[in-house]
Amino acid sequence: MSQKLVQPIGQKRLTNVAVVRLKKRGIRFEIACYKNKVLSWRSSVEKDLDEVLQSHIVYSNVSKGVLAKSKDLVAAFGTDDQSKICLEILDKGELQVAGKERESQLSNQFRDIATIVMEKTFNVETQRPYTISMIERLMHEIHFAVDPNSSSKKQALEVIHELQKHFPIKRSPMRLRICVPEKDFSSLLEKLNVWNASIVSKDDSGSQPSVICEMDPGLYRDCSEFVSSLKGRFELLAHSVHLEEVSRVDHxxxxxxxxxxxxxxxxxxxxxxxxxxxxxxxxxxxxxxxxxxxxxxxxxxxxxxxxxxxxxxxxxxxxxxxxxxxxxxxxxxxxxxxxxxxxxxxxxxxxxxxxxxx
Known part of the structure; x- marks a missing residue:
């Protein structure tokens, strides 16, 4: 009985690689990269593409060594230039990592989110910022789970909103300097009163009087639009007043x-x-x-x-x-x-x- 000999034609097997995957038009495309180089490329630390890619070849399955078909590349990317396609996959694709690496990345992102929350909030009862360990403990209590596909800043704002439902925590006010024409200065003061902004100081002299105030960061866009409508200008002096105060004068x-x-x-x-x-x-x-x-x-x-x-x-x-x-x-x-x-x-x-x- 004759046995058919299967040749691995059209296959190039690679091992010990980092795989970046992108699904487009219902077709999966993968590229093989060196480990720990993809993040360096995306953060602009690594500039040499050859140090990132193991080969300028697009696969449909890297682990099995199956190459992507040219007609699929043209249908999905509009070209069969594999070097250009590799760049697009490298920038937009999802990095496939092992379990321990993923756990380490999630742990680091959890810490980053907790740090952002600490910098942007304070304890309503003590009027002082929370420690990083306390923020992490509160995040565990509300059963927060990190989303690796979302930015740390966006998730931090969501965490703050959720923590405010259960704990005495509040966004640290931002400090602004606002200058408006003299005729509109009274309108500005009335608006600041509506926003419950606290006025630190004000200068009535000159054609454009100014005021330094502190208000909730959620009102930043409204304040920008209002000052623009008055043809004034404003300057952000501090993102988080409580953190700045702790930086200048210790506890x-x-x-x-x-x-x-x-x-x-x-x-x-x-x-x-x-x-x-x-x-x-x-x-x-x-x-x-x-x-x-x-x-x-x-x-x-x-x-x-x-x-x-x-x-x-x-x-x-x-x-x-x-x-x-x-x-x-x-x-x-x-x-x-x-x-x-x-x-x-x-x-x-x-x-x-x-x-x-x-």
Whole structure:
């Protein structure tokens, strides 16, 4: 009995690849890419297409090595140029990843969403922002599930809307500077009153008086349209006022006069560090700090003690403190003043290199 010999004609098998899939006109098309390169390409980190694609060939099934038919390519993409089709699939297609990789991506996106929620909200009862761990806990309580096909910012706004139904959480107000013609200034003040906006300051002098106010971010579009109708102009000074205030002046209960005034969430960690920090402050400050040790003020962000409120206030306005606040929001450890200067210089160098690179 004769046996038919099957030749793998028209097949090119590839293994250990990242597959990007795009379905168009009811037909599935796939391309084979190197792992960890697709996201680099989409974020414009990788510029060389050959470093992303394993081959400039379009498949109907990469794992089986089945090539796409030319007539299907023309019907779906209007051309049979496989290099152009590969670019379209690479930009618009869905990246197929393994279970552990998908879990890692969802975990990272969950963290990104929680960070956005933390930056845009505050606790109504305490008038202070929630911590990142508290936001993640609340997101688990409402059984939030990450949608990998939706942006983190869009999902964060949906999470805020859902959290407001169950917890004392509110969007942090944005701060605006609005300038309108003098004849329309009273109309602007009336509109701000309707929007329940709080006026920080106002300047009635000049042909175009201005007002600095804080209002709900959901009114941004309405405010833009209203100011445009009055032929005025407005400037966004801060996306999240509460976060900006925390960046400029640290928590009021950072005084080291009593552990009972520390936040409940950080009381344990602060009590563990207090002895070490006091020893460091005593060694660095000498006898002068030893006299006023009981009245020292501590910056929990920079892990540093200060002798009086003036020193602490000046420190809160320094680049050192602001840089550590930014690191704290990203869950990074605090740096010393020397390390902070070096880190900022390195960041400036990277920015210059990125600006002048082609």
């Amino acid at each position: 009021c209960d950072d005084y080291a006069e009593g552990p009972s005034r520390l936040p409940k969430e950080s009381a344990d960690s602060e009590s563990q560090l207090s002895e070490k920090l006091q020893k460091q402050a005593t060694v660095s400050g000498g006898n002068e700090n030893a006299k006023g040790e009981g009245k020292q003020i501590k910056c929990s962000t920079c892990n540093t003690f200060f002798g009086d409120s003036n020193e602490f206030r000046n420190h809160s306005k320094s680049d050192w403190h602001r840089h550590n606040v930014k690191r704290k929001t990203r869950q990074l450890p605090a740096l010393t003043e020397e390390e902070c200067s070096a880190d900022m210089e390195m960041g400036d160098a990277r920015a210059d290199l990125k600006e002048y690179s082609f």
